[in-house]
Amino acid sequence: MRQDKILIIGACGQIGVELTLALRKAYGNNNVIAADIKESHPLLKDDGPYYQLNVMDSDATLNIVKKENITQIYLLAALLSATGEKNPKLAWDINMQSMLQILDISLQEKLDRVYWPSSIAVFGTSTPNEQTQQKTIIEPRTVYGISKYAGELWCQYYNQRWGLDVRSLRYPGLISWKSAPGGGTTDYAVEIYHEALKNKHYTCFLSENTYLPMMYMDDAIRGTIELMQVPTDKLSTRMAYNISAMSFSPKEIAESIKKHIPEFNIDYNPDFRQQIADSWPKSIDDSLARTDWIWKPEFNLDKMTENMLLNLKSTI
Ligand code: SER
Helix, strand or coil, X not given: CCCXXXXXXXXXXXXXXXXXXXXXXXXXXXXXXXXXXXXXXXXXXXXXXXXXXXXXXXXXXXHHHHHXXXXXXXXXXXXXXXXXXXCHHHHHHHHHXXXXXXXXXXXXXXXXXXXXXXXXXXXXXXXXXXXXXXXXXXXXXXXXXXXXXXXXXXXXXXXXXXXXXXXXXXXCEEECCCCCCCCCCCCHHHHHHHHHHHHCEEEECCCCCCXXXXXXXXXXXXXXXXXXXXXXXXXXXXXXXXCCCEEECHHHHHHHHHCCCCCCEEEECCCCHHHHXXXXXXXXXXXXXXXXXXXXXXXXXXXXXXXXXHHHHHHC
8 A cells, every 4th residue: 555645625725724634633744735726824834735726727736746646635626606606607617627637637647536525505496405315306506516516427427437536525514613614605604603702793694594404514524534534345326425414594503602692693684695595405314424434423503503612712
């Protein structure tokens, strides 16, 4: 077995920062190379190798892969759902082109494994929206969702045609305190904690009873690494796996926060993101992940709220 050398592209993003830190702990700082279009991130500074990289620059990416003897890539750079709706063609170009370039580099350089994230955004209004199954009607309504579904099919194609070991998860909304999300429809569930601590008030851009599947970042990172470490023969699909932890509405997360900050109050002013949220499932059936690689979440809403508020307080 050769030494694992991991490249994380999009390392300064919401998932990227925590994944880089976790993989460095697991594989050693110098075996995890962080790359992002940003100059750096305070939490990654001086922590291990870092490259400033535009994911669309295939030559620059290839150079890093060769120079660092990379064996695995995690591609996290993408435009999310809300940003994507403002500029659909740009979202398509960035999300698809970057993915195809990485898959080609991975094949050419004979990488052991590639990770590419999918999302609940692959589902649309025609999908049964409670306990949404792994295999169901998939007709995404956003360009982000279209790019994720097309991407899943490409991952499956590269695996079946050329044997590339690409793995993927359909993330629900992710909630974290170390690094902020950007441009997503589920971002309200992060903003609300910041505003609760700062102003004791939050105006939510989704309506009070909009249920969406959500997950605390600790679970998402653990699940991602578990999926990437599981032996190949355990994987029964080469599309992205459904994974789930909890579902709640803005009203319920507000109630959970009020248990710690009784003065907190919320009001609602839904915008264009409401329509995106309404096209997504309320809850997800992740039994395939639970069976194939023994996925199990640890955080529910109240445990997450306690952890978020505790950690955010220390950063303010
Ligand atoms: N969190 C993402 C978004 O809201 C969904 O994958 O766009």
